[in-house]
Amino acid sequence: MTAIPLGQGPEFDRIRAIAERLGSRAGVLGEDCALIEMGETYLALSTDVSVEGVHFRREWLSLEEIGWRATAAALSDLAAAGAAAVGVLAALTVPAAEPAETFAALMDGAGSAVSSVGGVVLGGDLSRGPLLSLAMTVLGRTAAPAHRKGARPGDGLWVTGALGGARAALRAWENGRRPDEGARVRFAHPEPRLDQGAWLVAQGARAMLDLSDGLAADAGHLAAASGVSVRIDLGLVPADPAAREEARRSGESAGTFAARGGEDYELLAAMPPEFTGATPFPLTRIGRIEPGSGARFLLDGAELPLSGYDHFA
């Protein structure tokens, strides 16, 4: 068994099955990044695939945005490890009937995303295929990587930025509405939090991950990897303005709506009790680490069962 302890869900069942099958043919699976020690530094590597019709629709995004978003999603894993970006490799498939320009526009977005955090496009592979598919692999480096394990009872649980914006855009599209522009940008143009990740590691972060499946799911992964219970007060969860508006429409609390939204690519970190939260960027304390297992969500003092997004559910 070479996977770290993983949370629930069919995607993680698949990872567990792969780790069991591979045995010693695999390294440690289930972290945001693979970490490889090289002298005094660690390489951090992560791959992330974005498929048309599964992760995005072409009516929603420009080609440049599709390239940016796929790359930012991969870079977000480097942020979760506290790593600095070196670059990205892009494996792209595009339908044969498309002009060559499609590749250049996708890569334009990818290049902007990786250069926004100081990296470059390192290489790639191009293929035809029935639809757009972008597998982006990022390389980073760090002297002191963060992991999903390491949270201890008593630690505070903190989140960067505001959540639920990407979900608010999705909800609008799914209901035939045009999303609020702020929400659309949150979906189309997520900013990977590499500076914040490195800063949180420097401040002693005990455990960290990025919110790709949504707080409701990802909190469970942090709990499982660390062997602790995570307790989150939904009233404290910072919700994007568009998420608050969508929550109002559906009669949910804003924090509940935001916690169930995936693909915000903010960071969730367990910080030692003495951490004050004085930061150069938005960071909110939303709960704490307790003994036990699993993630518990409280709204006005009552426990609420929550689950996040799983592509295989």
Added chain:
Amino acid sequence: MTAIPLGQGPEFDRIRAIAERLGSRAGVLGEDCALIEMGETYLALSTDVSVEGVHFRREWLSLEEIGWRATAAALSDLAAAGAAAVGVLAALTVPAAEPAETFAALMDGAGSAVSSVGGVVLGGDLSRGPLLSLAMTVLGRTAAPAHRKGARPGDGLWVTGALGGARAALRAWENGRRPDEGARVRFAHPEPRLDQGAWLVAQGARAMLDLSDGLAADAGHLAAASGVSVRIDLGLVPADPAAREEARRSGESAGTFAARGGEDYELLAAMPPEFTGATPFPLTRIGRIEPGSGARFLLDGAELPLSGYDHFA
């Protein structure tokens, strides 16, 4: 312009357009591997995507073979750089209706391929998608990487193994025949030539690449990158036994059939004139480097125009 000088063909037109669009947002594009200097070693990284219906069909291969072949194709780029394997990251898409076992079987093949050359599965990403697609990214390391550039007039041109086996299998399938088992194995289970690549670098290889598009196309890429002409005697090209048989069927010379076949994943190297070819593995001298540009193919003393496989042609 950040691409190395590239050969002809629509795939390379796309790479040129991407390099122009990206400008300083890209490293050096067009090599088999991205190379990143880290202290006294170079990291070598390459990504390679295999799409159902484009690179393979499920009737032809088992899931384990699909995983092996996709991984071996990526590892072959490490061989071309003379690098040793560290590991692979796998971004897989599989239709939602498939059992979880499909992922495990694909990764079983990937794990066997990477462990056959001393690496491990480092990580990955799983998604649903309309068909099987495998984007495999490999990481290697080397103290002295080989490049596509560096060949000089007077160098000998050498190739590992025998060519055309994968094309013989394809030809049989396309004509509704069952391929010879040797040919099927050449297509389904290519052996990445990492030991040979490192050995050739140690013997002073001036330039090297792996034969993925076929000798007819790849020789032109080596010529373009090195700013030389490559002259190949098709009578000297070592042909796989099944390639000889298929060539007989179609009335081609065996060397011509073999030179037009892609996906053999053998190595093509320009070696200094004093290199004798005494090797611990099959290696054949098939031509030489001359002043000028482009690849020239000679059969019984007459020049023959040849082109290789291009997914976008």
